[in-house]
Amino acid sequence: MKQLGVCVVGLGFVGGQAHAPSVNKIKNAKLVAVCDMNDKLASKFSEKYGCKKYLSVKDALRDPEIEAAIIAVPTPFHFDVAMSFIKAKKHVLLEMPLGVSLAQSKKIVAAARKAKVTLMPSLNFRFAPIYQEVKRMIEKDKVLGKGPAAIHYREYISANLLAAQWPPTSWAWDKKRSGGPLFTLSVWSIDLFRWLLNADLKQLHAVAENHKLPKYGGTHGYMGYAVMEFTNGTIVSGQYSGGVCKNQTLVQMELIGENTNILTAVDTHTIKLNSDEVHETVKKIEVSGPKVWGHYQEVEHFVDCVLKGKQPRITPEDGLIATEAGEKIARMYRQL
Numbered sequence: 001m002k003q004l005g006v007c008v009v010g011l012g013f014v015g016g017q018a019h020a021p022s023v024n025k026i027k028n029a030k031l032v033a034v035c036d037m038n039d040k041l042a043s044k045f046s047e048k049y050g051c052k053k054y055l056s057v058k059d060a061l062r063d064p065e066i067e068a069a070i071i072a073v074p075t076p077f078h079f080d081v082a083m084s085f086i087k088a089k090k091h092v093l094l095e096m097p098l099g100v101s102l103a104q105s106k107k108i109v110a111a112a113r114k115a116k117v118t119l120m121p122s123l124n125f126r127f128a129p130i131y132q133e134v135k136r137m138i139e140k141d142k143v144l145g146k147g148p149a150a151i152h153y154r155e156y157i158s159a160n161l162l163a164a165q166w167p168p169t170s171w172a173w174d175k176k177r178s179g180g181p182l183f184t185l186s187v188w189s190i191d192l193f194r195w196l197l198n199a200d201l202k203q204l205h206a207v208a209e210n211h212k213l214p215k216y217g218g219t220h221g222y223m224g225y226a227v228m229e230f231t232n233g234t235i236v237s238g239q240y241s242g243g244v245c246k247n248q249t250l251v252q253m254e255l256i257g258e259n260t261n262i263l264t265a266v267d268t269h270t271i272k273l274n275s276d277e278v279h280e281t282v283k284k285i286e287v288s289g290p291k292v293w294g295h296y297q298e299v300e301h302f303v304d305c306v307l308k309g310k311q312p313r314i315t316p317e318d319g320l321i322a323t324e325a326g327e328k329i330a331r332m333y334r335q336l
């Protein structure tokens with residue numbers, strides 16, 4: 001069986017915890033190398049997976065065994081790193097947002113088109129089993145009648161988790177360098193709404209506030225709200241709140257059907273359906289590891305498409321649309 005030679009670039013939160021273990025398990029992929037400027041991390045993962053390690057992109061580019069790169073470096077470095085791999089004719093699965101701005105993201109997309117390599121944005125929510133099941137229940141079981149009239153989505157990240165992942169000096173807080181946290185975090189849900197509704201974003205309005213969290217080493221808290229209308233008429237409110245009390249990290253999506261039913265996806269493992277007839281039906285989603293948020297499935301799809309010369313289901317344009325919407329929300333973020 002032909003295996004695609006893959007290098008995971010950036011071994012932090014998502015590269016190290018989700019992408020590298022996924023590539024390692026996918027049959028038609030071979031984790032040829034890992035790359036991170038942090039030698040400790042690069043050594044740890046190259047030992048764990050028995051693959052080569054590179055401390056710089058320049059060295060990784062010279063490796064002919066690397067046919068594709070999964071790029072999970074901080075957003076401010078996406079442009080340089082992605083452009084280098086694309087110019088070297090390597091296929092790229094690029095973390096989101098694609099670049100730090102829409103203009104920069106468009107350049108990455110144009111370069112991939114010119115080089116005739118596959119560029120797939122990492123919009124993993126579409127592959128998460130819980131959202132796949134929500135989509136199936138709406139489209140096949142018609143649990144919301146003609147569909148959702150409204151969606152309320154909220155993403156709560158607890159302050160202790162935020163401080164551990166993004167200390168005050170992190171790239172994520174610097175609006176000039178990275179677009180700020182609301183840009184970084186809103187792109188996946190916006191893409192999720194487009195995919196669930198088979199519709200495009202018609203209008204979006206956002207407000208946000210920021211504050212410091214002295215109890216958590218001065219890391220930043222934020223509360224961002226976006227109200228959206230989609231071309232099919234569904235209205236969506238998205239609430240992105242970073243800095244809630246301990247253990248209250250929660251992603252929840254409530255979909256209100258035009259038939260009065262309410263479908264709720266609670267985090268990653270529980271779906272509830274409320275109706276006039278049955279107060280509540282609860283469905284559990286059995287999944288674990290990097291499949292929970294769809295990372296494994298998206299890498300599997302990327303690898304399969306590259307090997308078969310097919311266009312992935314998630315296109316560079318999907319990445320640009322989510323990036324543009326994320327930019328509108330992020331405009332409201334005030335630099336602390």
Ligand SMILES: NC(=O)c1ccc[n+]([C@@H]2O[C@H](COP(=O)([O-])OP(=O)(O)OC[C@H]3O[C@@H](n4cnc5c(N)ncnc54)[C@H](O)[C@@H]3O)[C@@H](O)[C@H]2O)c1
Nearest residue numbers: 010011012013014015036037038072073074075095096097
């Ligand atoms: N899809 C998802 O679920 C998801 C979740 C979180 C973050 N993200 C995105 O993934 C990207 C990375 O976020 P993170 O939270 O994992 O970041 P992180 O800060 O935890 O890790 C980034 C890693 O990249 C390394 N690095 C930085 N510059 C490099 C370079 N030039 N060459 C090689 N290595 C380099 C760092 O040493 C670090 O280990 C961001 O774009 C973010 O928006 C995606």
